[in-house]
Amino acid sequence: MLVQMSSMRDAYAQALLDLGSKDFRIVVLGADTSVSIKTSLFADRYPDRFFNVGIAEANMIGIAAGLALAGKIPFVSTYSAFVPGKCLDQIRNAIAYPNLDVKIVSSHGGLTVGPDGASHQTVEDVAAMRAIPRMHVVVPADANSTIALISHSLMLSGPFYFRLSRANVTEIYTPTDEIRVGTAxxxxxxxxxxxxxxxxxxxxxxxxxxxxxxxxxxAEIIDSHTLKPLDSETILKSARKTGAIVTAEEQTIIGGLGSAVSETVCESYPVPVSKVGIRDTFGESGEHKELLVKYGLTPQEIVKASKKLVGSR
Amino acid sequence: MEQEQIPTGMLLQKAVKIRTDILEMVAEAKSGHPGGSLSAVEILVSLFFYKMRHDPKLPDWPDRDRFVLSKGHAAPVLFATLAESGYFPVSELKTLRKLNSRLQGHPDFRVPGVEFPGGSLGIGLSAAIGMALAAKLDKNDYRVYALLGDGEMDEGETWEAAMAASKFKLDNLTAIVDRNGIQQDGLTEQIMPIEPLGYKWKAFNWHVLEVDGFDLRQVIEALEKAENMRNRPTVIIAHTVKGKGVSFMEWDPAYHGKAPDKDTVRKLVEHMRLE
Structure with missing residues (x-):
């Protein structure tokens, strides 16, 4: 079997070039990380529509709000440690509260940034973004779904937080698969x-x-790329069928996917939910795969959690 | 010759009316921020009744000039000015801060004419930059005005924005600092000294003007100079007095966020009308 590894950043850059060639409202903002995140490709092609604000994330979000208010569709990108990390207030007050059409696409989420260590890893970004009213939260699994979900977000209004990984991933989807925001x-x-x-x-x-x-x-396997709004219909249907759920996420289990799924099933169809994720701790330096093993983010942990639930019935 | 055309009589009348609106609305609400609203009256009057291109009947007119109230706690002066301009009925001002009212404690998009939900300090200038960049991209000649508080100079984002506006050569952007000298905890120069303020903006490559913020002619002339400046953003440091127009509120930090009671306001308004 041919295993194709792909980069979400490359996919994002490609999506921006494609979408930017058709929709001139699209503008891109960077904070001195645009070469790393590959938004520099957009800057090279459309220099007038790219704004590098330097290492000033709060200002970048505020500027994006102003651009959106004047009819542009801003894509704002840097590392997820810094957006949302350094500008929760600006995201909340300048983008989410006025419900602006700003797409925050942050890369290097989770532990898989690797050797840079805990200051540059994010465990809490998704939980923080989920808690903000009106914010959409999307965490794609591969390159093709990154392109599909970002493209679909253009048809939806309101603020988005996309969290991409720095790690190269095995491709799951094909370019023609139907992958839409809000549908697991x-x-x-x-x-x-x-x-x-x-x-x-x-x-x-x-x-x-x-x-x-x-x-x-x-096991039924569901990609819940959209954490908010969560596709509770698909999740509840599956819960009714299997009666047990294991969630798996590369972030703190406090407020992330496991929490979102629990909130849904608790209210509508309670089944046991076991959470595989980061257990209220910061990361550390290490290679991507080493970190996943040390912090329990492996297929083996998912298997263990699944068997425990199935065995306890 | 241009000076002769400034209708100062009409503008002064508007200023008095807006001052009384502010006092009446915060007294009715029993809370709000009168001090920093009263200090900014002449600035807003100069913009909304003279300088800005806007049409209260078409709040979404794409070519309109934009006014961003970054110091959003001065919502009373913005709401009063918008109402007196005709964006919504003046009678609605008495619903300020009440449940189900459009007039929130800090401005938001429920209210026609509000361009940005200011309130969390430090963000407004950044947002104004975004609007000014969009104007340049669209080759539109509208101008963007941002009113900042002097306490807001403490916020790091203000200076991130100051750097960016000069990098992008935003000559269509004018920032106005309401230099009333007082922030919530006390005098700005005691809480966090911001002087020499003009030099700071100059060091960030802005075109800097300083005016008496209660002198309509000075404010308007500075706005005209800002419009004629090329390739650089302008900041107008408007020297004002917090609580202007009410003797016991002037220079008293307590009136940053405290409303006078209704009886007092009734007497004050009576007095202002007679003057």
Whole structure:
């Protein structure tokens, strides 16, 4: 089988070039990380529509708000440690409260930034963004879904937080798959347990599904790329079918995907939910794969959690 | 010759009316920020009744000049000015800060004519830069005005924005600092000294003008000079007095965020009308 590794940043840059060639309202803002995030490709092609504000994230968000108020569609990008990390107030008051059409696309989310260490890793960004009213929160799993979800977001109004990974990932989708904001994708049907994952953990969930099937456990695998608004219909349908859920995310389990899924099933159809994610701690320097193992973000952990739920019935 | 055309009589009348509106609305609301509203009256009057290109019947007119109230706690002066301009009925001012009113404690988009939901300090100049950049991209000649508080100079984002506006050569942007000398906890020069303020802006490559913020002619002339400046943004440091027009409020930090009671306001308004 051909395994294709891809970069979400490259995909994002490609999406910007494609969308920017058709929609001249699109402008891009960077904060001295545009070469790393590849938005410099947009800057090279459309210099008039690219604004590098230097290392000044709060100002970047405020400027994006003004551009949106004057009819532009700003894409704002830097590392997720800094947006939202350094400008929660600006995102809240200047973008979300007035419900502006600003797309924040932050890269290097989670632990998989690797050797840069905890100051540059993010465990809390998704939870913080989920808590802000009106904000959409999307964490794609691969390059093709990054392109599809960003393209779809242009058809929707309001603020978005996209969290991309620096790590190269195994491609899950094809360019023609239907991937839409707000609709979870069922990647594999199953009957014993539902594994709901987001971001880089979707690949780990698929691997967990393969390991489980060898042991006779049938897992349904769902990519919940959109954490907000959560596709509660798909999740509840699966919960009714399997009666047990494992969530997998590369961020703190406080306020992230596991929380979102729990909030939904608790109110409508309570089933046990086991959360694979970061347990209220900061990361550290290390290689991407080493960090996933040390912090328990592996297919093996998903398998363990799934078997425990299935076995306890 | 241009000076002769400034209708100062009409503008002065508007200023008196807006001052009384501010006092009546905060007294009715029993809360709000009268001090920093009263200091900015002549600035808003100069903009909305003389300088700015705007049409209260078409708040979304794409070619309109934009006014960003970054010091959003001065919502009373903005709401009063918008109402007196005709954006919404003056009678609505008495609903300020009340449940289900459009007139929130700090301005937001419920109110026609509001261009930015200021309030959290430091953001407005950045947003004004975004609007000014969009005007340049669209080759539109509208101008963007941002009113900042002097306490707001403490915010780091103000200076991030100051750097960016000169980098982008935004000659269509005018910032006005309401230099009333007082922030919530006390005098600005005691809480966090910001002087020499003009030199600071100059060092950030802005065109700097200083005026008496209660002298309509000076304010208007500075706005004209800003418009004629090329390739650089202008900041007008408007020297004002917090609580201007009410003797016991002037220079008293307590009136940053405290409303006088209704009886007092009734007497004050009576007095102002007679003057």
């Amino acid at each position: 994708n069922i990647l594999k049907e199953g009957s014993d347990v539902t594994i709901i994952a987001t971001g880089v953990m979707v690949n780990e969930a698929l691997e967990a599904g393969r390991l489980l099937s060898r042991e006779g456990v049938s």
